[in-house]
Amino acid sequence: MAEMDLAQGVLAGDRLALARTLSQVENSTPEGRLALSTLFPHTGKSHLVGITGASGTGKSSLVNQLALFYRKPPQGELARRVAVVAVDPTSPFTGGAILGDRIRMRDLAGDPGVFIRSMATRGSLGGIASATAAVVQVLDAAGFDLILIETVGAGQSEVDIARLAHTTVVVEAPGLGDDIQAIKAGILEIADVLVVNKADLPGVENTERALRGSLGLAHPLPHRIMHHGRLDTVANQASQPDLTESIWMPPILRTVAIDGSGIPKLAEAITAHREYLERTGGWGQRERWRLQTELDMLLTNRLVDDFRSNLVAGAYERALESVLERRISPIQAVENLINNSSRAK
Numbered sequence: 411m412a413e414m415d416l417a418q419g420v421l422a423g424d425r426l427a428l429a430r431t432l433s434q435v436e437n438s439t440p441e442g443r444l445a446l447s448t449l450f451p452h453t454g455k456s457h458l459v460g461i462t463g464a465s466g467t468g469k470s471s472l473v474n475q476l477a478l479f480y481r482k483p484p485q486g487e488l489a490r491r492v493a494v495v496a497v498d499p500t501s502p503f504t505g506g507a508i509l510g511d512r513i514r515m516r517d518l519a520g521d522p523g524v525f526i527r528s529m530a531t532r533g534s535l536g537g538i539a540s541a542t543a544a545v546v547q548v549l550d551a552a553g554f555d556l557i558l559i560e561t562v563g564a565g566q567s568e569v570d571i572a573r574l575a576h577t578t579v580v581v582e583a584p585g586l587g588d589d590i591q592a593i594k595a596g597i598l599e600i601a602d603v604l605v606v607n608k609a610d611l612p613g614v615e616n617t618e619r620a621l622r623g624s625l626g627l628a629h630p631l632p633h634r635i636m637h638h639g640r641l642d643t644v645a646n647q648a649s650q651p652d653l654t655e656s657i658w659m660p661p662i663l664r665t666v667a668i669d670g671s672g673i674p675k676l677a678e679a680i681t682a683h684r685e686y687l688e689r690t691g692g693w694g695q696r697e698r699w700r701l702q703t704e705l706d707m708l709l710t711n712r713l714v715d716d717f718r719s720n721l722v723a724g725a726y727e728r729a730l731e732s733v734l735e736r737r738i739s740p741i742q743a744v745e746n747l748i749n750n751s752s753r754a755k
């Protein structure tokens with residue numbers, strides 16, 4: 411298939427073309443980049459929902475339940491087309507987690523309104539974040555109403571991936587002792603919806619209390635406004651005296667992903683957050699913030715790659731040695747590398 415056909419196939423709803431395009435895009439081949447350029451004008455319609463949290467909290471189970479819910483909504487509501495992107499950089503040797511995810515997803519197998527993609531975890535962390543962004547764009551162009559992006563909340567790269575979303579759901583579970591870890595990772599600061607999954611297990615109240623406490627710290631109002639780049643909201647306050655209308659307080663919800671309890675409420679909160687963004691102009695601001703994050707990410711990767719490829723062989727290693735031996739400072743090392751590489755050209 412030529413690139414043009416690949417992209418046209420995606421737009422026409424051809425699943426084989428979609429799968430092939432995703433592979434090309436994920437591997438950042440020239441065909442993939444071309445397809446992306448054709449598809450990008452067709453993006454911007456999907457609701458991108460990040461689902462993040464520590465390993466084992468039940469994210470895959472929740473995503474599975476959410477997808478089932480969107481496919482078979484309550485009477486009177488339209489079924490939505492759902493794509494799932496699973497990213498798990500903590501399991502570089504595939505198998506385990508991803509296979510497990512695939513097995514749990516089997517409830518959804520054969521449904522043309524669902525598409526599931528596990529990201530290959532090879533490559534740098536920055537690479538995973540930008541590959542995920544590209545994969546999400548293809549799925550957006552393919553017309554999925556919702557794209558659920560599952561990531562393990564373990565570090566900066568996962569926060570970067572979560573930043574690709576309009577709505578971020580942070581998942582906790584009792585008994586993992588990771589409440590503090592979540593705060594450290596800055597995960598709570600990006601949470602739009604908080605979920606205490608495994609609400610069937612003892613200790614739910616403790617987890618909920620810990621979350622409520624840390625949420626107060628992570629979201630003092632002025633900080634939250636700044637954090638999401640919604641400085642405009644501050645300026646708007648005079649004309650919008652009802653502060654509760656313009657500020658979203660992340661709800662804390664309980665779920666049991668193994669039996670589906672709490673899923674309708676979670677889906678409701680996700681919709682409510684989208685409506686809130688649309689009502690307040692936050693959607694446009696989120697889009698700007700999202701795409702800016704992506705541009706910065708691509709620019710950084712590109713510049714670093716170009717820079718490295720222009721360096722004299724061994725120059726980086728030698729600079730590192732000099733820093734290790736305390737002969738030069740890291741800042742001097744960078745200065746030297748930049749001067750040498752521009753001379754090498």
Ligand SMILES: Nc1nc2c(ncn2[C@@H]2O[C@H](COP(=O)(O)OP(=O)(O)O)[C@@H](O)[C@H]2O)c(=O)[nH]1
Nearest residue numbers: 465466467468469470471607608609666667668
């Ligand atoms: N008791 C209980 N177990 C759950 C629940 N949700 C998920 N699990 C189990 O927790 C384990 C990890 O779930 P998984 O969805 O793979 O978590 P992930 O690593 O966050 O994606 C699996 O054995 C699930 O069956 C729940 O609500 N209650």
Ligand SMILES: [Mg+2]
Nearest residue numbers: 469470507511
């Ligand atoms: Mg998982």
